[in-house]
């Protein structure tokens with residue numbers, strides 16, 4: 001998969017003001033080229049942040065995790081696509097029909113509008129979910145089997161990839177092939193706080209397992225020197241060929 005090494009680190013901007021976003025992006029400078037905008041930020045400042053990041057020449061993963069009936073998800077994605085994000089996402093547990101409708105409508109809308117189609121990826125099982133949570137919602141398949149099953153379902157529905165934990169990346173890579181995007185949050189450099197994540201791995205292990213992109217938030221945002229933290233992670237990533 002031909003992805004520039006620097007574009008494989010996606011920094012999560014879990015803030016609620018543009019001031020905080022601008023301060024971090026300025027601090028990280030050219031070291032970081034890809035950012036993730038999630039619910040906290042989007043619900044506070046709206047699409048402005050995506051346009052601003054694109055204007056700074058940054059790539060954007062707009063992580064709003066859509067989950068609704070097929071027509072509503074497809075319509076939502078078609079509204080979001082005009083913001084210019086590189087990646088949008090839905091929940092794979094919405095099912096095949098929802099994902100297929102979403103992918104088909106997104107591709108048709110991009111063609112009609114003459115704009116590049118964002119990549120569409122699916123959340124498999126959230127990286128915060130541990131065995132107890134999983135059992136608690138009545139799931140019976142082992143988590144990793146469910147992740148692979150949802151990844152294959154997403155691929156068959158025409159999606160470009162999935163979000164999964166780095167612990168499942170190798171199984172997904174084997175099942176879904178070399179070009180499938182595997183975006184992994186739940187990445188923690190050795191010795192960092194785990195926070196509310198459960199199924200974690202280090203940056204090097206995530207890449208070794210076959211992740212295409214690593215999403216990392218608090219280990220960079222909460223660091224005393226966020227730029228040094230990001231550069232240390234990039235250096236660790238470079239050790240994996």
Ligand SMILES: O=c1ccn([C@@H]2O[C@H](COP(=O)(O)O)[C@@H](O)[C@H]2O)c(=O)[nH]1
Nearest residue numbers: 012038125126127185186215216217218
């Ligand atoms: O399964 C998932 C899906 C999305 N996320 C998001 O990634 C970042 C992780 O941030 P950290 O601070 O590095 O834990 C966060 O924005 C989540 O919403 C995830 O963690 N797991």
